[in-house]
Amino acid sequence: MRLTEASLCGYCGEPATEIEHVIARQFFPAADHERKKNIPRIPACRACNAAKQKSEDTMGVFLTVSSSDESAKKVMEERIGRTLRKNQRIRRLIRDNLVATESGVGFGVPLDEQGEEIDFWDWLVRGLYYYELQTPMRVDEDLHIALVDVKGPLERSRPLMPVRRNVQYRTYAGKDMQTYFSVDGDRQCWLIEFRNRKILVTNVIEAGSQLEQDLHEMPRYRLSR
Numbered sequence: 243m244r245l246t247e248a249s250l251c252g253y254c255g256e257p258a259t260e261i262e263h264v265i266a267r268q269f270f271p272a273a274d275h276e277r278k279k280n281i282p283r284i285p286a287c288r289a290c291n292a293a294k295q296k297s298e299d300t301m302g303v304f305l306t307v308s309s310s311d312e313s314a315k316k317v318m319e320e321r322i323g324r325t326l327r328k329n330q331r332i333r334r335l336i337r338d339n340l341v342a343t344e345s346g347v348g349f350g351v352p353l354d355e356q357g358e359e360i361d362f363w364d365w366l367v368r369g370l371y372y373y374e375l376q377t378p379m380r381v382d383e384d385l386h387i388a389l390v391d392v393k394g395p396l397e398r399s400r401p402l403m404p405v406r407r408n409v410q411y412r413t414y415a416g417k418d419m420q421t422y423f424s425v426d427g428d429r430q431c432w433l434i435e436f437r438n439r440k441i442l443v444t445n446v447i448e449a450g451s452q453l454e455q456d457l458h459e460m461p462r463y464r465l466s467r
């Protein structure tokens with residue numbers, strides 16, 4: 243991936259000024275150098291890169307304090323300290339939302355704060371889209387982002403995908419992140435597993451489909467924007 247005069251930002255389509263990782267390398271603490279190599283990189287403009295980094299810092303805090311997974315706790319240790327020092331709002335958010343769980347202390351992201359997590363998945367999918375298709379997704383594309391509650395390997399969630407033609411499977415940084423995706427003309431769907439979260443992102447909601455029904459029954463998971 244090289245930056246040229248003609249390079250456009252993979253997120254907004256404006257002229258690009260830098261090359262950046264679609265998902266920050268710091269999210270993969272256990273991955274060694276070789277494994278980190280296949281984290282996709284795309285051209286970006288400074289404004290998008292800065293906004294995305296902010297979203298990743300917030301997500302890093304959410305993932306770390308809400309996970310009982312040891313490797314996740316190590317994620318971005320340094321950056322989290324920095325984020326928390328800089329960001330009083332997130333500090334307060336964490337302090338006010340700690341809950342006792344069987345394994346100790348947990349953290350629930352309040353519904354009205356989930357927008358920050360949605361932003362993270364939105365950035366990620368737009369980056370992956372550019373990486374796969376070499377063109378930015380439409381900025382006004384209406385993406386529906388849903389938390390998937392299906393136990394077991396990610397493959398079991400595949401029937402939820404509303405676009406099933408030509409489904410591709412990819413892994414990044416070993417198997418730290420896995421994706422199934424399908425792009426069929428204007429229709430697209432992504433199924434992502436990352437740090438104990440399974441997320442479905444699509445611009446297709448078919449009337450009468452299982453997905454539409456699920457979103458209706460679980461409005462709190464209807465993370466669309």
Ligand SMILES: [Zn+2]
Nearest residue numbers: 251254287290
């Ligand atoms: Zn941009």
